Amino acid sequence: MSEQGFYLKGLRLLKRYAEVALAAQVLGLVALVLVFPALLGFLAELPRGPVTALPSLAGSFALLVLAGVLTLVSAVLALVAIYACLIPAGGSLARWRSVLASPAKLMKYGYWAALGLGVLALVVAAASVAPLLGALPSLPQGPAAWRTELRETALLQFVSGLIGALLVFVIAAIAAFVGWVGEVMLLFELSSQTGIEGFKTAAILLILSLVSSFVSVVPYILFVAPLLSAALQIAALVVMRESSLRALTPSPPPPGAVPGGSGSITQ
Numbered sequence: 001m002s003e004q005g006f007y008l009k010g011l012r013l014l015k016r017y018a019e020v021a022l023a024a025q026v027l028g029l030v031a032l033v034l035v036f037p038a039l040l041g042f043l044a045e046l047p048r049g050p051v052t053a054l055p056s057l058a059g060s061f062a063l064l065v066l067a068g069v070l071t072l073v074s075a076v077l078a079l080v081a082i083y084a085c086l087i088p089a090g091g092s093l094a095r096w097r098s099v100l101a102s103p104a105k106l107m108k109y110g111y112w113a114a115l116g117l118g119v120l121a122l123v124v125a126a127a128s129v130a131p132l133l134g135a136l137p138s139l140p141q142g143p144a145a146w147r148t149e150l151r152e153t154a155l156l157q158f159v160s161g162l163i164g165a166l167l168v169f170v171i172a173a174i175a176a177f178v179g180w181v182g183e184v185m186l187l188f189e190l191s192s193q194t195g196i197e198g199f200k201t202a203a204i205l206l207i208l209s210l211v212s213s214f215v216s217v218v219p220y221i222l223f224v225a226p227l228l229s230a231a232l233q234i235a236a237l238v239v240m241r242e243s244s245l246r247a248l249t250p251s252p253p254p255p256g257a258v259p260g261g262s263g264s265i266t267q
Helices: 003-048 055-096 100-138 144-194 197-217 226-249
Strands: none
Touching: 003 055, 003 226, 055 100, 055 144, 100 144, 144 197, 197 226
16 A cells, blocks of 8 residues: 555544544533433432432433443443544554654554553452452351451452552553553644644644543532533544544645646646
8 A cells, every 4th residue: 555545544544533432422421411410319309218209219310321321332432433443543644654653653552551451450350359249148157257257358359359450440541641642642743744733733622631631629610620621522523533534635726727737827
């Protein structure tokens, strides 16, 4: 495949990534919005007592279930966007311009490491729960001292496993951040190589989205910050898609150019 072929393939994959990731972000944002009325419903009805409030909480439960389903679909789409579109796009663009190779490698190794470590963390967490569940049927039987020792051993294994899973999750988050840095670098460099400022704008919006996600620890804006972060992420993906589309669209010939020729008409 020629350099132009890798360029076009990479841009098409980048455009597809923006579209799939945009769908994932919108679904995630809708799920986040649905959580708020569900929580308000719980807070309004629980003072009446669990038995009395149970019929009225059916709507809140339904909203939570719907939010959970949308979140799951959003997560699947996000994985497809990154691993089936973004990483291959970086690989193709790196074969078009070698200066894009470093960001592409950061994306590839960072995101794949994050996925592998995330799966490992889930396995460790599940393994830590297994001894505790296995010890439950034996607790009512045997001497009290034996039951106490069994319970303490199971709890120790459970806590140790959770701590191990948490550490692996932290490493996975660091790996994902490395992949994200590669994505931002790719957009900045792609803007320099193509002359399209939209890629740089998308990178800046991604940075602002990350910064705004940390603002959620500030009191009084705890619920606003996630919405702002999601909105900035959506804006970045829209700009990225439009920039990719612009890069894929052939430039119109200059005024006075001869169709099929190499020169221009002299007026």
